[in-house]
Amino acid sequence: xxxxxxxxxxxxxxxxxxxxxxxxxxxxxxxxxxxxxxxxxxxxxxxxxxxxxxxxxxxxxxxxxxxxxxxxxxxxxxxxxxxxxxxxxxxxxxxxxxxxxxxxxxxxxxxxxxxxxxxxxxxxxxxxxxxxxxxxxxxxxxxxxxxxxxxxxxxxxxxxxxxxxxxxxxxxxxxxxxxxxxxxxxxxxxxxxxxxxxxxxxxxxxxxxxxxxxx
Numbered sequence: 001x002x003x004x005x006x007x008x009x010x011x012x013x014x015x016x017x018x019x020x021x022x023x024x025x026x027x028x029x030x031x032x033x034x035x036x037x038x039x040x041x042x043x044x045x046x047x048x049x050x051x052x053x054x055x056x057x058x059x060x061x062x063x064x065x066x067x068x069x070x071x072x073x074x075x076x077x078x079x080x081x082x083x084x085x086x087x088x089x090x091x092x093x094x095x096x097x098x099x100x101x102x103x104x105x106x107x108x109x110x111x112x113x114x115x116x117x118x119x120x121x122x123x124x125x126x127x128x129x130x131x132x133x134x135x136x137x138x139x140x141x142x143x144x145x146x147x148x149x150x151x152x153x154x155x156x157x158x159x160x161x162x163x164x165x166x167x168x169x170x171x172x173x174x175x176x177x178x179x180x181x182x183x184x185x186x187x188x189x190x191x192x193x194x195x196x197x198x199x200x201x202x203x204x205x206x207x208x209x210x211x212x213x214x215x
Contacts, residue, residue, distance in 0.1 A: 011054045032211035039204035043197045044071045084160035105142045
C-alpha cells in the first residue's frame with residue numbers, strides 16, 4: 001500500500017477521491033496507470049517510467065509520444081549492438097591462460113602492435129576500466145595472458161561498433177569466461193533480458209492506450 005501512496009505522490013497515479021470513512025477510491029484510470037508504470041519500469045527503469053505515465057496524464061501533450069519513441073529507439077540500439085557483439089565474440093577462439101609464466105606478459109607497445117592499435121588506445125581502455133593491467137615497480141603496464149585475452153575481446157567488440165559505456169557494463173560478465181561459449185552465453189543472457197524489456201514495453205504501450213481511453 002505504501003508503494004501506491006508513493007506513486008500517487010509522484011503523480012504516476014492521479015489523485016484519488018475518498019469515502020466518508022477516508023478510504024481511497026480507485027478507478028480504471030488508476031489501474032491502467034499502475035499497469036503501465038509496472039511494465040515501463042521493467043522496460044526503461046522507474047525514473048523514465050514515472051516520466052512517461054505523468055506525460056500520459058497530460059495528454060494530448062506530445063511528451064508521451066516522444067518518450068515512447070526514445071524508449072523504442074534505445075532498445076533498438078541495444079539490440080543492434082548486441083548482435084554486433086555476438087558476431088565479434090564468435091570470432092574469438094579459446095585461449096589457454098593457465099600456468100602463466102613471467103615471460104608470457106606483454107608491454108603496452110607489444111600488445112598494441114599485436115592488436116594493430118595505438119598504445120594510447122590501450123591507455124584509454126585502462127583509464128576506462130576495460131582492460132586494467134598490473135604495474136611494474138617502475139609503473140610500467142604489463143599485460144598478463146588473461147589481460148591480453150580481455151584486450152582481444154575489447155578490440156573485437158569495439159571494431160563491431162560496441163561503445164565504451166555498454167562495453168564497460170558487459171565486461172564483468174565476460175571476465176573469467178575461459179571459452180568462447182562462455183562469452184556467447186553471457187551475450188545470450190543479455191539478449192533474453194532485452195527480449196523481456198521489449199515485451200514489457202509492448203505491454204506498457206497497451207496499458208497506456210487503455211489509460212488514454214479512460215481519461
